[in-house]
Amino acid sequence: MTAPLFYVDNMPYTQPDCDQIVQCLEERPEFQEPAGCRFAVCLQDTAHWLALCLWLKPLGASVLPIHSGTPYAAARTLAESTGCTYLLFGEQLQEVTPEVIRGKAKTTCAEGGELIQLSSGTTGNPKTITRPWHDIERELAAYVAQFTEAQTLTPVVACPVTHSYGLICGVLAALQRGIAPQVVTNLNPRSILARLRAVPEHLLYASPTLVSLLIRMLPEKQRLHSVMLSGAPLPAPVLDQLRNRCLRVCQQYGCSEAGCVALSPDVTEPGQLGLPLPHVSVQAGGSPGQPDEILITVKATGQRIHSRDLGYFDQQGQLHFLARSDDTINVAGINVYPGAVEDVFLGYPGIREAVAFKQPDAFAGERVCLRFVADSEIDTDQLRQWSRGQLSPHQVPSLVEQVESICRLPNGKVSRRLLTESLNPKDLREVPA
Template sequence: MLFVNDQYYTLDDLERQYSVFENIPYLRNCQNRRLAVCMPDAFQWLALCLFVRKKGGSIVPIHPSVPKDGAIRMANLAGSHVLLFENIYSPIHLSDQINPREGVLVQMSSGTTGAPKCIERTWDSIETELESYVSVLPVEQHTTSIVACPVTHSYGLICGVFACIRRGAEPVILTNMNPKYVLKKLKDHPKHILYGSPALLHTLTSLNRGDKRFDAVMTSGTLMPSGWLEALKKVSNRVLQQYGCSEAGCVAIHPDVNDTCEMGNPLPHLKVEAGSMEQPGEIIIHDSEKTIYTKDLGYIKNGVLSFLARMDDTINVAGLNVYPQEVEDVLMAEPRILEAVVYKKVHPLSGERVCAQYISSQPIEEQELREWCRDYLAPYQVPMEFIQVEKIEKLPNGKISRKRLGEGVLA
């Protein structure tokens, strides 16, 4: 049925887990209950998720690295009745109030602000997404999905695990994220599609030696720098990219990406609106239940959706828009720069300004960076401030909050 690292689990193992759950009253009668789950055993978590889904209950996945007090806080925020922390035998009772809307998957989304937000999706809407996703995913039916990202998030859970099972293939779920171990698992399963973050894929690319090639690679979550994509394509048979949001799941898939901004064609069950290349606009998603305003800026050309930036991250310099990714790509093309992030600071009189933090292999004079940028960017795109750091601050979900980086007033 599936692997977790090197351990193989069969359908019989799943049925045995179901029997255990049936003997626990609060799990057996979970139809009108909302269960928050924070446990390190990935197979037990997935079995529980499938069981609760089958029963019509609701589940709130919490990453197993979250400490107990943090898990309780998140579970309460999501309106959970019970928190299962580390195991199923010592439930933490939280509430007896019956929620009007159950039979949902609850995702905790922080976006770029860091403020937690609960997103509820019905199991029926997830079924629709899965059917649509599998119908357009350009891989052979029995291709192994190697899921090297959290299965408590919709990217790993729905697109990585559930979609693979729906195709009739056996997913490989990795909780051991040592890059050398991930490379070994790719070698063990040569016909694969690897689900990972841009940072992990870049690390794997850097460690890849000789003529070994990745089969298919899926990236998502944040835009991959152009230099990273170029290097990844050299060692991969195909690089795919998907775009989505917590409210809708996967929205679009690009089958063979060459431009990091191109997210591909929207899935068949969705209608997507955006601006034009000349005048980008907010990406708006329509499904059968609702309209979702993403606060992402993009455009559609020849049916292909492109994403430029979060609307809040776009920098308005004297009426001209600066998209952080464009500036980051230029900075990271400088051979000594290993990672860069571009964000805005606000001057009380003159408005928004472009700023950058970067990690480099050796010191770089600010004037050198400024001249490098001037060779490739318009004057209004060149950062006013360059800060060399040892580490770029990230949120717990691995994303960068440009808002946090830019807090404060530019002197």
């Protein structure tokens, strides 16, 4: 019996299964010379997307994965804006007719094809990033070689495999290890917890928001095995809670241009990103008191990437994240890092979310503001007074506001810039000193 290549919602798919899925495309003229073509792919069936990706990659085709929830008009706009040759949109491959976007003229692509990604960052405006497949192979080799703790674990991928985090680190890295990843498309927390119970030695790939929700719903006597986090580091109270309910908490850090560049297999403190992977070199500050921008250089190409993140290396050579440079709040010449303020407020009983952000000030240059979500109504004047005993004077927020929810961008990130722009000038004039 042929071993499964991967699972989708507990359904196994072998290599012959994948060959059968793409067989309907093999005789189509659009796929006779796929090298140099860009295929925008938006499929409802995750197994069909993975089978197509694994088929096109060695043929030297370039692929733009589009989230399955994207409407047709938006998918076509993405295909057009990224210079794609064809759009494949629908449920399954046998039902799809490739739609011509750029006629027969082929887009200039790197030899061997590329993975095309869209990165919105903190502005919400899509930015097209292309990475040659051979660069991704170098990242995979570095990722697997350094992350030895994952050798015996089964990845459970509870995040979109149209995104590089789920596709490269969750699926392709598992295949490189010879392990069949388990992709979960039903993101109901109870369904995910059931899948994790069925795979005791799991490595969960999920968003920090989903992981936090799973921990809150986890039965008292149950623990998760290993959890991989990506994106902004968790606040200290949330990280402590997670470490108490998991055998291992991992954190990876990277950017769309270079993929994963650092990884910690055992996070013990907020912002700990671990050792850089061997396919890149990384520069940062030398201590918590002297952070600097994290600069990344891809060794094979010499590409230099400005992350706009502030960080530093500790004495063991581990990289630490402090804040986005744009989010750092300069109060009378003293830097305030939002995470340090948020950690304090998250320690107050009943507060579930807290976001610190900046506001221009005529006297101090900038000042700290904070919005929070709590289980019940909290007296904000009393809360602000309480924070004076927990924070340095320059860290104490000038404005503390309770809200029902924190607004996020479509990618799930918080935009502190948009929070600043949403402040009511009248409220600012009435802030007590």
